[in-house]
Amino acid sequence: MCGCSPSLPTTYEEASWQSVITPDNFGATLPPNIAPLNFRIQQGDASEAVTRLHTGKGGEVVIGGWDVCVDEDDWHKLLEQSRGDTLFCDIYLKSDDRWKHLPTQHFLIASEPIDPYITYRLIRPSYVTYEELTINERCLENFDERVVYENMRFEDSEQGQCINCHLPRNWNQQQQSQFHVRQAFGGTVFINGDQVTKVNLKTDSTLSAGVYPAWHPTQNLIAYSVNETGQVFHTLDPQKVEVIDYASDLILYNVETKTVQHIERTASEFESFPTWSPDGSTLYYISAHYTPRAADIDADLDSNYDQLHYNIYARDFDLQTCRFGPRRLVFDAEALGKSASVPRVSPDGKYLLFTLADYGQFHIWHKSADLWVLPLETEGQASQPSTTPEASAYPQTSAIALQAVNSPESESYHAWSSNGRWILYSSRRDDGNYTRLYISYFDSNGQPHKPFRLPQRSLDNDDLLLRSYNAAEFLLQPVQPSQRQLRKAIQADAQPSAYTGSALAQPEADSIPMSALQPTSERRSTAVAY
């Protein structure tokens, strides 16, 4: 229970030890419009606690008790006063009838606000089965959360309904977004204002329907990966699951004409996770070269999953002809003995943020996964000597690990805010198993700051919730259609899409014909929870 407002102790001693709070957000840089960062003080031997939050301009809130839950209005007043400055926190603990004042802690309050909403999927970190999936929308300025869509209406014992990859275009500024529905009433749902349509992106000439989306910033085009994905299970490794693409390519979907073109279609290359530059003139993506060692590709990849290394590539995109140029290497992760995934370009076009791990591409399951950033102005240049400790392990690259953001557990699936100052990302730092959302300030010098966990009204929420936050994205405004509208559109038949050939300016021959993949009953392409 959150505390009421007591008075501060008038006599106290100075303590030298730091207070232990959960979540530990002290020292983080906060947006000026974020919801209260409630926290719990570890009791230890103390019998009472009083917390004082104050600014340099006289604003003050005093809260008693172990759970520090700040009134939203009071909190916003404090943030407004300390915008661009510091918010201080003093904790007083009483034990043996004596008060002690712990060293003052602080939050840095940035000048730049954060996008007011985020969207994410809530899913148990399960592997094949799925139930009670929801795509949620949360206001970051308070604790309001609503379910955009949930799958339980269409669940039956024969087939479920997976929902995933909710991606807005341009942070939903134009009220455009999409997400996939798999199995029951499957298709890709497109939201345009309050209009909802459903399209079947699968064609006979592509591996699958579209999977990981990347919406062009200025044109009504979406690049998708198409994947043959499976999940296989570790018998002993605490990482538990490996998600493997047994084949993957890239397609370009025209939302208006409902046509699909292929961008990459090479059996010996596994392309995935496309993303656009802010001006839409470049498409970045990851790709791994694969040379089969055996006729059974599935078994080969299952045995050699840790030999698959993804690099980051790019293709220029002609905005007039809507054609792609040849691919070029942007980041050679393989040369470092690593593997890159989920490239995302900052809104100012200066940085490429990605996840780097020891192998593979589904990095939420890899404890080695960390967030790295590559200054894009160095793309194509000879590597610059590194002066930062974190990059010194890999002097041959100018990419930098974001040490302030990373942890011994996996960090992955990140998104930039519309102003490029905030990074929202998935982390399993709390227990290595359940994904929680963290937000880090990325300043104008390209430096990340200590992150804070997504604020919760209830301090037990993250502990009680045996689900993961998945594929989180920023939104500037909420999604319009109601659940009822979405359900109605999903129940309708999907409109077909048509394959119209290559999107390349110079069509490249498939190096190896696509061979029929040996199906395994364990492999499913729908229920991957990133």
Place this chain on the structure above:
Amino acid sequence: MKLRLPFTLVFVAFALYLLLGPLQPYLRETGALTPFYLTGVSLGELLGHPSGLLLYVASGLQSCFALPWLGACLFTVILVALAYAQKWAFRVSDHWFGLCWVVPFLLFAHYTRMGYLIYTSKAVAPAYVPVLVVLLGVLLLGCLRVGVSRWWKGWKSSRATGSKRMVLLVVNVLLFVGSAIAAYSYSFRDPNFLNTLRMKHAAEEGAWEQVLQLAREGKEEPTRAQVCLTRLALFKTGRMGDELFTYPEGSAQYNAPQNQWLRLMIGPLLYYHYGKTGFAYRWAMEDMVEYGERPAYLRYLYSVARLNGEEALTKRYERTLARTLFYKCAREKEDQEAAAIKPLLNYTDQLDGDDGLVEFYLLNSFALSEGGSREMVELSLMNGLITKNLTGFWPRFLALLPTWQGRIPTHYQEAALMVAQLQGGAPVADLPIDTVIQQRFQQLIAASARMGDNAANAVALRPEFGNTYWYYYFFVEGLKTN
């Protein structure tokens, strides 16, 4: 004649006899499959969901089956209350009181009939929700009757006399007895199901001798789940090599619609105890996704996390289980379990899948593995014998020979003689094979030569040799695992 007390007493005796007698393991399992948490739920949340409060109370009551005596008493008392509530609500006279017991018996049977379906039913608290709904409905009607009594005449209690009174008495008793018979008949008392549950609970407590005792006491052909639990217990007690083929073998069908019952009932348990911790975690998680945050699954998520050394994750599950009434973690017990499992973790991790076929996976995984700790080598040896894959027999046998300290377990002696006879490959004469076993083997060879065909041998040789590996190898076929 007043029937209230006799009917009540008979019902209570009937219910408690069944619930605390043959169905006791079923109650205990029901408790483990009931998600109920004391904290982390606010009244506002409960009231905000349709029937939220009702479902919460029903779940709490059903979770009390974890202590069968408590759960049985509560269940019985509430069903008795339902009978009396009907009597009050509808102003039922004593002559017709038997009628008021029909619904309690039916609701009793509704729960006790579920059997295996308790694993796959997604209905919340199926034992209590119907009971509470009917009870609340009856009480509401009763209140309405009291409130509008001028319109509600109810059943007129008539003073029946003579033969009419006798007829009413007989009709009431027949209704009561008939309902009791129906409830008893419909209760799912499948011996294999209940025995599996008893064996499972004993295994969960580490009472491996009890598992073996239950295996011996089973009168029916066992299901694969029972066979797997027996084998696990033999491994845990170090008697696998001496006794495995002396226990009943079989693949009786589960008395339920087709499903992966072995995996649902004991999949995580088997995988955990055999060191396939990734799969134990996987299936516990998958079932939690499918069927809810049942303590039965959380227990294995906790145990595996602890065995893996995932401290923060262990604490998360520990805190979750601490919010239940009956499933708080016992660290000392976990330590003992973990100590026995750690020797089985000495293998190279691999990516794999089992299609939910737990026994099949375990058999082949061990039969085809090489090296590892002493325990793992013995499992490889034994599983090779079970799968009749004798390729790796001699290397494993000879690797284990020094560890037997002069006395080779019986089945391995039997296998050594047989493999030498079939394939050669080792100087059996130099091995310490019991004279009795050697003689028996010669007797088997002579007897089988006399009989002729395999089918005749299978029948004729069973009484004398049915408890040997030889019999299993030559005559036990067609077992279907799942």
